[in-house]
Amino acid sequence: MDARIGREAATDLLVGVRPSSRHGAPRRRYGSARVSRRPALLLAALLAGGIGAAGLTLTSAPAASAEATSVLEAQQALLAGDEGLEVMPQASVTVAEAQARLQEVATSRAARAEAEAAAIEAARPKFVLPVDGARLTSGYGSRWGTFHYGIDLAAPMRTPEYAAGDGVVLRAGAASGFGLAVYILHENGDVTVYGHMDEILVEPGQYVDAGETIALLGNRGQSTGPHLHFEVHQGGEDGPRIDPIDWLDDRGVRV
Template sequence: MAVRGNGVGHGPGTHLRRRPAALLVALALGGALAGVLGVPVAPEAGASSVDADVVQALEASETSLFDEQAEVMPQMAITEAQAQQRLAEVAASRAQRDAEAAAAAEAARPDAVMPVDGARMTTCFCQRWGTMHRGIDLAAPMLTPEYAAEDGVVIKAGAASGYGLAVYILGVSGDVMIYGHMEEITVSAGDAVEMGQTIALVGSRGQSTGPHLHFEVHSGGINGEPVDPEEWLRDRGVDI
């Protein structure tokens, strides 16, 4: 790693190597000044011995500094192969976190949703006018979105006797959900739908006295026994 000095050619090694020379110059100037001022000066042989000791100590210190730098610098870099291995570890860790987050989100999903938001139930799964009403009626304004109550596949979508228009969905539960009287259908037979996906818009087609959704659930298939949709929804965490 390059280390910036105080100027061109003033790296750490250059700076340290110039110290002994600078010290010799200082010692020489000190000796000359002492002679002019009449200050006793030690014999030259002694001075040379002192200078040699100082220079030797500085060189030893410089060598020690470079040895320490040589020990530290290899720890400041890794090989490209090591970096690639580290990247693989990071990617694996991220993939595991993403999988765990997806699993947690899936576990937190409800088992079903209300087929129409803000609707009011006007007719129950019960006897009405001398016959069994095999679904529930959920009144809502015209063109209110209708949703797939659970994940599934559309098995029928279009005109239907009595309903005007109807959508039949085979859900992941194995039950078939029937939607009737809509003004517009937004899915087709064969479409895979997700829970909460818009499949139609509320209307009043067929034998209807006002805009609402007729919602039925047949247990185990389209020809299965009709069950109370209110209880079916409640069993999946949805209260009307």
């Protein structure tokens, strides 16, 4: 707006000092001095002021924009400089104290796990009847003019058969007279024998717990019906064969 007012004032001055016609109009005089130079000087000053004002108006916006851009770039540089920096809270415990606490928790958990395992082991039966719900059909002793070295426990076909006690499987497979048989060595050196099963579920070298399924009851070999023939060899595979009922009874298992 200042520039426009400056131009209008300059135009008015030009009109005021310009001759009304090219010929015949006398020049105006004020006193004895000419005024032709003063309007020209005034016009130049006004024009210079207008141009200066216009220049100020034109250049102020780019200057402000450049300044804002510089500030923005500076802020972005600060933000970019924060990348990768990590601000950590002040530690309330030392690394040594934290490590000690970790060790304490690990020890406590190990002790608890050991106690739980011991409780489970204590509650687990150490000896079981080889077949649940079976019926004793033949005992240890003389039978049909021969000696029967085990007991027969009758049950339906493919009834699960269990390891009578903890041990390692010595033999598992085809056996004369039994069709199929499993031999298990126990911690005290005794060996239990299971015969006539329909299917064997363990293999030699396998560790079994008391009550673990080792086979499915059957009628293979020299058998008159589905049953388990169960023997106990005292002190080893070639040891004397003793009465399985007494052996089980000594271990809290009733037939």
